[in-house]
Amino acid sequence: MDPYPEGQAAMMPEVIDIATIFGPVHLIWTRSQSGPKVRRIVLPHDLPTSVAAFEDAPRDGELPDDSIRALIAGIRSFLQGNDVRFDIDLLDLDRCPLFQRRVLLAEFGIPRGYVSTYGRIARHLDTPGAARAVGNALARNPFPLVIPCHRVLRSDGRIGGFQAGLAMKRRLLEMEGVGFREDGRAIMERIWY
Structure with a gap:
């Protein structure tokens, strides 16, 4: 069951700060009944306004499932030079x-x-x-x-x-x-x- 009131899950982005060898990477995602969707990945040294828009979003909350954990591990591994195959289905491409x-x-x-x-x-x-x-x-x-x-x-x-x-x-x-x-x-x- 969705922990948010009807229709609000996709409206409440959360931010996960990922420590990497290049600096912090920010993963902005939402929960929904169909599963988590990544809205944005902000790289180190990207414009600060990219994350500032989400300043009030919850940070590093409870992860919904293994797919977000796997994405975080994949990002870290990728930035260490490893070959990683990412799951494109996690991305909210409909926003583009x-x-x-x-x-x-x-x-x-x-x-x-x-x-x-x-x-x-x-x-x-x-x-x-x-x-x-x-x-x-x-x-x-x-x-x-x-x-x-x-x-x-x-x-x-x-x-x-x-x-x-x-x-x-x-x-x-x-x-x-x-x-x-x-x-x-x-x-x-x-x-x-």
């Missing part, structure tokens, strides 16, 4: 506009150790010329790490942007086996799409 959802699902399909480009993803989605729109959709990715937006680069191998900063993006790519040239461009040997 249709185009962004398509971009995020394409991004989710990029395997560890591979990279892609904004333009390649646009072509994969049958929207050639929409590289900038792909970049904008990924810049607003509410589920970084689970949706590995760090695996997308500019077409010339430059690192592009990342919510938690370019140093973390580069380190995540290096942990996945992606090498870099002296000029800072990624060595794009394993390209997806």
